[in-house]
Amino acid sequence: MRLPHAPARWLQPLPGLIAALFALLFAGFLLVTRGETETLRTAQLEQDMLWQKQAIEQQAEANREALLALAATLPGQDYTAPAFQARVLTLIQTNPEIIGLALHSGGPRARWTAPQARHTQPFDGKTGWGELQTIDGQPIVTYTTETPDHGNFVVATIALDVLLQHQVPWWLGQRYQVSLLGPDGRVLASKYQRQYDPGDKAYTVRLDKPPLALTLVARPYGTPRTLLADLLPWLLFILAGAMLASTWALRRHIRKREAIEVRLRSETALRLAMENSLVTGLRATDLEGRVLHVNRAYTEMTGFSSEALIGLRPPLPYWPPEEIERCQAASDAILAGRLDPNGFSVRFMKKSGERFDVRLYASKLIDGDGRHIGWMNAMYDITELRRERKALQASHERFVTVLNGLDAAVAVSDTETGELLMSNLQFDRAFGLPDWRGRCCIVPFVKRRTEPPVDAEWYDPFSKRWYQIKSRQSVWVDGSAVWLEIATDITALKTAAERERRQNETLQQTARLISMGEMASSLAHELNQPLGAIASYASGCRNILGSPDPNLKQLAQALDKMAEQAKRAGQIIRGIREFVQRRAPSRKRCEIGTLLDTVLDLLGHEIVRRDADVSLQQSPDLPSLYADPVMLEQVIFNLIKNALEAMDTTPPARRALAISLGRDGDYLRVTIADRGPGLSPEQLEQLFKPFFTTKDTGMGMGLNICRSIIEHHQGRMWVEANPGGGSRFIFTVPFSEEPDAIEP
Numbered sequence: 001m002r003l004p005h006a007p008a009r010w011l012q013p014l015p016g017l018i019a020a021l022f023a024l025l026f027a028g029f030l031l032v033t034r035g036e037t038e039t040l041r042t043a044q045l046e047q048d049m050l051w052q053k054q055a056i057e058q059q060a061e062a063n064r065e066a067l068l069a070l071a072a073t074l075p076g077q078d079y080t081a082p083a084f085q086a087r088v089l090t091l092i093q094t095n096p097e098i099i100g101l102a103l104h105s106g107g108p109r110a111r112w113t114a115p116q117a118r119h120t121q122p123f124d125g126k127t128g129w130g131e132l133q134t135i136d137g138q139p140i141v142t143y144t145t146e147t148p149d150h151g152n153f154v155v156a157t158i159a160l161d162v163l164l165q166h167q168v169p170w171w172l173g174q175r176y177q178v179s180l181l182g183p184d185g186r187v188l189a190s191k192y193q194r195q196y197d198p199g200d201k202a203y204t205v206r207l208d209k210p211p212l213a214l215t216l217v218a219r220p221y222g223t224p225r226t227l228l229a230d231l232l233p234w235l236l237f238i239l240a241g242a243m244l245a246s247t248w249a250l251r252r253h254i255r256k257r258e259a260i261e262v263r264l265r266s267e268t269a270l271r272l273a274m275e276n277s278l279v280t281g282l283r284a285t286d287l288e289g290r291v292l293h294v295n296r297a298y299t300e301m302t303g304f305s306s307e308a309l310i311g312l313r314p315p316l317p318y319w320p321p322e323e324i325e326r327c328q329a330a331s332d333a334i335l336a337g338r339l340d341p342n343g344f345s346v347r348f349m350k351k352s353g354e355r356f357d358v359r360l361y362a363s364k365l366i367d368g369d370g371r372h373i374g375w376m377n378a379m380y381d382i383t384e385l386r387r388e389r390k391a392l393q394a395s396h397e398r399f400v401t402v403l404n405g406l407d408a409a410v411a412v413s414d415t416e417t418g419e420l421l422m423s424n425l426q427f428d429r430a431f432g433l434p435d436w437r438g439r440c441c442i443v444p445f446v447k448r449r450t451e452p453p454v455d456a457e458w459y460d461p462f463s464k465r466w467y468q469i470k471s472r473q474s475v476w477v478d479g480s481a482v483w484l485e486i487a488t489d490i491t492a493l494k495t496a497a498e499r500e501r502r503q504n505e506t507l508q509q510t511a512r513l514i515s516m517g518e519m520a521s522s523l524a525h526e527l528n529q530p531l532g533a534i535a536s537y538a539s540g541c542r543n544i545l546g547s548p549d550p551n552l553k554q555l556a557q558a559l560d561k562m563a564e565q566a567k568r569a570g571q572i573i574r575g576i577r578e579f580v581q582r583r584a585p586s587r588k589r590c591e592i593g594t595l596l597d598t599v600l601d602l603l604g605h606e607i608v609r610r611d612a613d614v615s616l617q618q619s620p621d622l623p624s625l626y627a628d629p630v631m632l633e634q635v636i637f638n639l640i641k642n643a644l645e646a647m648d649t650t651p652p653a654r655r656a657l658a659i660s661l662g663r664d665g666d667y668l669r670v671t672i673a674d675r676g677p678g679l680s681p682e683q684l685e686q687l688f689k690p691f692f693t694t695k696d697t698g699m700g701m702g703l704n705i706c707r708s709i710i711e712h713h714q715g716r717m718w719v720e721a722n723p724g725g726g727s728r729f730i731f732t733v734p735f736s737e738e739p740d741a742i743e744p
Helices: 003-011 014-072 082-094 160-167 170-175 227-277 296-302 321-335 383-404 425-431 491-518 520-546 552-580 592-602 604-609 629-646 681-686 702-712
Strands: 098-104 133-135 138-146 153-159 176-181 187-191 203-206 215-220 281-286 291-294 344-349 355-366 372-381 409-414 420-423 454-460 465-475 481-489 588-590 613-618 625-627 656-664 667-673 716-721 727-734
Touching: 014 082, 014 138, 014 153, 014 160, 014 170, 014 176, 014 203, 014 215, 014 227, 082 098, 138 160, 153 160, 160 176, 160 187, 170 176, 227 296, 281 296, 281 355, 296 372, 321 344, 321 355, 321 372, 355 383, 383 425, 409 425, 425 481, 465 491, 520 552, 588 592, 588 629, 592 604, 592 613, 592 629, 592 656, 604 629, 625 629, 629 656, 629 667, 629 702, 629 727, 702 716, 702 727
Parallel strands: 613 656
Antiparallel strands: 098 153, 133 138, 138 153, 176 187, 176 215, 203 215, 281 291, 281 372, 344 355, 355 372, 409 420, 409 481, 454 465, 465 481, 588 625, 656 667, 667 727, 716 727
16 A cells, blocks of 8 residues: 555655755856866966066166166266257156156266156265155155266156056056055055955065065956856856755645645544534534434434435424424524524424424534535434423422521622522511512621621611521622521510529529528527627616716727627628619629628628638639629529538538639639538539429529529539539639720
8 A cells, every 4th residue: 555655755855856966066066167267367366467577677677778878878968968858858758657867966966857857866876776765655766877977877766656557557457456565565556446346365476676675466356247147156046945945845735735634634533523422413404404414413312314314305204293383483494594592492203203302503504615505503402401490490499488488587688789689588578578679789787797607686676676697608699799698586585585584583582582591590690799799888888877987988988889889780781681682783893802701701600500611712913803793692602501501411520611712814713612422423414404402492593593693794603523522613704804894
C-alpha cells in the first residue's frame, strides 16, 4: 500500500532541490566572475600607475633639459635678446607647471623676471633641485642651472599640483584618484572626479628620479554600472529564492492539506461519535420535509432504523393515529417557518406501539454557502420529565399543606429589597395579609444578624400577643440571599410563665412563713433576752427613784440600756417581718458578709440548741453583689437550716457546719458543707424537683425555690458529696462591678 506513494514523496522536494542547486551555482559564478574582475582591475591599476610614473618622470626630466638648453642660449649678459625672450615664452607656454622664471647674477634678488611668470622664488646660491615648499597652499619646487659663462643663474619655479593636473590624462582621472605625496607622506596635490567616490584600496608607486623622492598614490573609483547590471544578479537570486520558497510553500501546503484532511476525518468521526452519543434525537429534512439524516438517538426513540426513515415525507410512521392532526400541524408550522422558541409538544409512537411524549425544536439548516436548504429538528423525550413534574407538583402541594398546617408563622423575604417571597397561611392570618396583596415588603420583627442566628422574643402591640422570633439567612431557589423568619405565638407560654412566677412567689412566702413557724421557739428565746433585760432595767430604775437620794447618773445609764435592748428587739421583729412579707423582687447593692451575719443571727439559737460547730472561711476583698438581699438571705437560711437538720443523727462531736465564701472568676461561690448522712445517687437526681423531700415533715419545695432564686440571679446551684461524710451545697451568683448596674 505504500509503494505508490514513494515516488510522490521523492517528487515533492525535487523542484526545491533544483532551485537550491541553481542558486548555489549562480552564486559561485558571481563569486568567480567578481574575483577575475578584481584581478584584472588590480593588474590594470599597476600598469596605469607605472605608465603615469614614467610620464611624470619624463616631464620632470624634459623640464630640466629645457632649462639647461635655455641657459645655454643666453648670449652673455643680454637677456633682452629676441631669441632668448622667444625661448622663455615658448617654455612657459608649453610647460604650464613652470610658474616662475628668473635670472640671477649670484645675489638673492633677480636681475630679470619673465613677464609671463606668476611666481618667483629667491635664489639660495645652489644649483639643481631645491627644497620642497608650500606657498599659499601650493606645493612648489625650484630648479636652478648656471649659464655657460658662469655669470648668471636661471631659476625656474615648478608647481607640483599643476604638473600633476597636466600629466594625468583624462581617461586615467576617470578611473582613479591620483595623489602626489611628499617625503613625509603628506598629500601635496590630487587629481580626482568629484562625482565619484574613491575606494579604500590604494596603489602606491615611488618616483625614482628627482625631484625630492615623491610618491604617487592611486585609488580606483567605484566602477559605475548600469541599473540592469546591478539588478540582474539580484533578480536571478530573487527568482531562485522564489522558486525555492514556492516549492517549500507548495510542500507545506500539501502537508497542511494532508493534516487538514486527517483532522477533518478525525473531526468528522468525532462529530459522528458525539452525535451518536447524544440522548437528544436529531433529524435533518429538506425544505419539503423529506428526511435527510437521523442520529442514533432518534432511531432508538422511534424504533425505526435510519435506512427506513431517510427519504420519507410526512406523515411519518411514528405518528400515532390519534395524534396525527397535532403531528401534522407541528410539521406544517416548521416547514412554513413558524418556529416556536419553546418548541412543539407532541406525542410519538415507537415501532412497538408504545407512546411517548416529546418536545420538538426546529431551526434552519444552512449549508456552507449560507443557503437555507432545510430544517434541523431536535427531539427530547419528556415522558419522564412530565412524570417528575407531576410528582414535584404533588410534593409542592404536600409541602404547602404542611406549611399551612403549622401553628408558627413562616415568611421568606429578599435580603436586599425586603420583598416577601413566600409566607404560610398562619403568617397571613396573624399579620392581616390579604390573598390579593400582590408584591409587598415586610419589616423585620427584630434586628437581623447572620451570626449567631436571631432567637428573640417580640411583642405585637396591635394584636397584643407575644412571639418567639427565629431568623436566619438562607439561599433561595434562584441562588439569591433571603431571610427565613419563623414567628411562634408564645402568648400562652408567657401567661403560664407569669402564673408560675406568681405561684413561686407564693410558695416562697409560704416557705418563709413555715420556716418562721418552725423557728417560733427560737424567736421567742431571742425576744425574751431583750425583753427580760428591759424588765430588769425598769425594776432597777424604780429602785433608784424610790431611794431618798436617787443617783441620776445610774438612772440615765439604765435608761440607755433599756433603749438598746428595745432597739435590739425591734431589729429582730423588723428582720422577721422583712423575711416573711410578700413583695416583688428588688435588687440593690449588698454585701454577702452582711447577709450571712443576718441569717446567722436568726439561726443563732438553733445552732446553739443543736450544738453545731460553725466555721467561716471568707476570701478578702470580695466585690459587692447586685441582688435581692431578702431572696439571697432565704437561700442561705434554707441551706444552713437544712444542714443543721441533716446532722440530727450525727454525734455532737462531729456536728461541723463549714461555710466558705470565695471568688470563682466573675462569680461569688458560696459553699455550705455539713457532716450529715449524705445523699444517695437516686436522691441527688431528684433533690431539686418540686415536692421531693428527705424529711418526714417537709413539703419538698425549699431547694426548688432556692435554685429558682439563684437562676433568677443568673447563677447556678448544685450539690455534691462532702469528703469525709455529709453533703456540700454550692451556688454561684455574678458580682456587680459596674457602679450603675440596673435591674434587668
